[in-house]
Amino acid sequence: MKLLLALTLATTTAFAAEPSITSADAFAAIKKLHGEWRGPAMMKGMPPGHSIYRVTAGGSAVQETIFPGTKMEMVSVYHMDRGNLLMTHYCALGNQPRMKLNARKSTARELVFDFDGGTNLNPRRDMHMHSLTLMLPSGKGPQKLTGAGTSWEGGKLKASCASTLTRVR
Secondary structure (H helix, E strand, C coil): CHHHHHHHHHHHHHHHCCCCCCHHHHHHHHHCCCEEEEECCCCCCCCCEEEEEEEEHHHCEEEEEECCCCCCCEEEEEEEECCEEEEEEECCCCCEEEEEECCCCCCCCEEEEEEEEEECCCCCCCCEEEEEEEECCCCCCCCEEEEEEEEEECCEEEEEEEEEEEECC
């Protein structure tokens, strides 16, 4: 009886969990972010949250410009590579960490990107963006997008931050 109950609970839990998402579907969801998003500053000393997403390169890439027009302006580019969704972040720190969608951890509403190398940085030493999670708009009410990320330095977690932006156009 205990085994039957355990199997029933495991099966119910498996079906109740939100399914993972394919890289292609995640890329399609990121394309839908096209437009301008604004929100409060992530932390003291930073400009207000502001991102502009645009689909470019014949639909093969999505460019996100973060803090446009400020001294902290940065660009992240999302694109497919052999069935994987990658994001390269061109950081104000002068390095370019690359992240790959973790399809097992991601869902249709939450996209999880893990560090996958980069250029102009030594991940065991240099400060760099190390992960990103995007909570996509639900489709109900105002369009809200939450980005949460981590930065690493010296091979370990240095800081975490999150920001919720609202679509303004």
